[in-house]
Amino acid sequence: MTRTIVIGGGIAGLASAALLAREGHEVTLLEARAELGGRAGVWATDGFRFDTGPSWYLMPEVFEHFYRLFGTTAAEQLDLVKLDPGYRVLFEGDPTPVDVLADRAANIRLFEKIQPGAGAALARYLDSATETYDLAVKRFLYSSYESFRPFLVPDVLRRLGRLARLLLQPLNKFVAGYVTDPRLRQILGYPAVFLGSAPNLTPSMYHLMSHLDLADGVLYPQGGFGTLLDSIAAIASAEGVRIVTDARVTAIRVTDDRTIAGVTYLDEAGQTVHLDAANVVSAADLHHTETELVPAALQTYPQRWWDKRVSGPGAVLVMLGVTGELPQLQHHSLFFTTDWGKNFGQIFGKHPSVPSPASLYVCMPSATDESVAPTGHSNLFVLVPVPPDVHLGHGGINGEGSRAIELIADAAIEQVSRWAGIGDLADRVVVRRTVGPADFAEDLNSWKGGALGPAHTLRQSAFLRGSNISKKISGLYYAGGTTIPGIGLPMCLISAEILLKRMRHDTTTGPLNEPLPARPKRATGNPVESAHERS
Incomplete structure (x- = not known):
């Protein structure tokens, strides 16, 4: 052997x-x-259990x-549940969150309610996303590119013009051709973040990602x-x-x-x-x-x-054990700033800086899984995108991380508290741990301390x-x-x-x-x- x-x-x-x-x-x-x-990874303390990394079960x-x-099968190995809503989006200055739902038809109705005509536009968008996704799985994702001869097949050749446009046009401009409401544009542009990139830097080929959350739905493995x-x-x-x-x-x-x-x-x-x-x-x-x-x-x-090369973003992770329930949040909640183009510019631009306020992500698995927090408590995982810069420092437990990291965490907690209407959130925190770019570099040998990899x-x-x-x-x-x-x-x-x-x-x-x-x-x-x- x-x-x-x-x-x-x-x-x-x-x-x-x-x-x-x-x-x-x-x-x-x-x-x-x-x-x-x-x-x-997983971190457990005082009856709380946190996933320290990926938290979206897609594809x-x-x-x-x-x-x-x-x-074997996923059903034999995992206890999967479908989230409905799939996730909640809170927008800066807007008191009404938007809940993205578990299936295509419901999301088409949701888009139509927000912007007349956007339902039909989303249907066309998802048709394109699904077609592109299916082609990617069949012809590209599982390829080693050892040879390009397998790509010289009819279903690829007749789409060459369209594929070229999808590669050369950035995602944000592609999305703008379908919807005008800035909230809907952000929902359709957000998948770029899953790819460690920004909507203006990501080829519109990746609009295929919307097939995953808006049509397929979001799952979660219990435990x-x-x-x-x-x-x-x-x-x-x-x-x-x-x-x-x-x-x-x-x-x-x-x-x-x-x-x-x-x-x-x-x-x-x-x-x-x-x-x-x-x-x-x-x-x-x-x-x-x-x-x-x-x-x-x-x-x-x-x-x-x-x-x-361009690194994907760094991240400050904030793991919080909180007393009481938090009905203002869903299992997945996204917080989008009004000028999120500025946010992405601060992360990927020539002169990087930490966005404030930031477009951030909050996962509360205790909404779905009672095993991740003690009875009567909530489990929060907050991810703040930052530049991939190890000089921002390390995280720590109970505020013992680098000053810059703890200040970013404080600001994120305050932002979640204010935007979601949880006025006493900071006072209810009983467990706190932070992770910074220096931890990604030291623990995972991550390039530049990035959280994901090359954008x-x-x-x-x-x-x-x-x-x-x-x-x-x-x-x-x-x-x-x-x-x-x-x-x-x-x-x-x-x-x-x-x-x-x-x-x-x-x-x-x-x-x-x-x-x-x-x-x-x-x-x-x-x-x-x-x-x-x-x-």
Whole structure:
């Protein structure tokens, strides 16, 4: 069997390890931290449990497909509920929030109520979004771009003109061609944030994202997103993957003929361990992998490449345990400033600064899931987009973070309190933890301390985003949100599948057939263990 090392125990690393083990590889996964999950982490204290990263369950068919590859289903693995409303939007200076609902027909009626004629416009918009989404899944998202010949097919060729327009026109201008009400324009432009970008920087190709929340609806796994990661870790373990935590990779070793030799890592006790392998898959941040772990002369993406790239936003995360219920908020609530173009300019412009007030996001999973907070309490996760700048500092518990981070958190709490009409919100906080860009850089090796990865601008989308294979080292591959196809939990699952296709030299553009063939017989059920426990 081929020995393969996977670096990183986030969703992409776990999924990649599981797929490769099923393929017959002898897989060892190395995770630097004591716990798995990466950006999709969990923090628990005093009866509260917080998802510290992703909180939107979109593209459910991608999760379903991944589970079916292994002979199971999302229904068997997760307790999914559909949110209705899917989310609430609060607008600066407007006392009336807008609740985006759980299905297409209801949202068409909602748009029509806000702006006469907007219902029919939304129907046309969603028709376009759905068509574009279906084409993307069939022809682009699952492609490694190893060959462009599979794109020379009738359904792509006859749409070349339209695809070119969608790539070259920014999303905000595309949206403006459908609706005039600024609130509706913000609702349709907001998906750019999921892509780590801004509506004026994101190609209108990504209007396909509106198919996900306005037509498909938003789901939530009871117990939180940690249950999703646990299920994928369990699949990887059942496939025979050896999962090692507290194992920080310090170098990817290469032979004189530019072939992978293995990795060097530090175990929990600080001891240096050399592990040989024929392949290495880095699901860690691509910038960190290339500029820190790979020898300088063999970097496919050296620092000068990154100097020409645009990072997605940084984030200040604020986790709050609050006494009492908060009916003014939904499971997902978005707070949009009137001049949100200025907000995006402060984050992505030449002279970055922290927006104030900010267009921010609040997740209150306790509205749906009683297990995430003690009885009679609420669980709030607040995300404030900021420039990707490690100099903003670290977060902390109970106000012990860097001064800049805590001031941003204070302002966000005050903003939520005032806009949502929760006058005593700050007084009701019993648990508080913040996370800043410096934490993303230190804990996750995130480029510039960004929260997501490279923004989905035109020059950083599809095959222009980069390749999932090293051009200079035989046997080195990449997976995760910083490589193709991009940002988000579903994209990370797809990246793992693209990795397998790349190793197979499979240039097909659609998802793999379900289920995968049975793996070669060997030991299964390896537990998660620390390097220190085995040393």
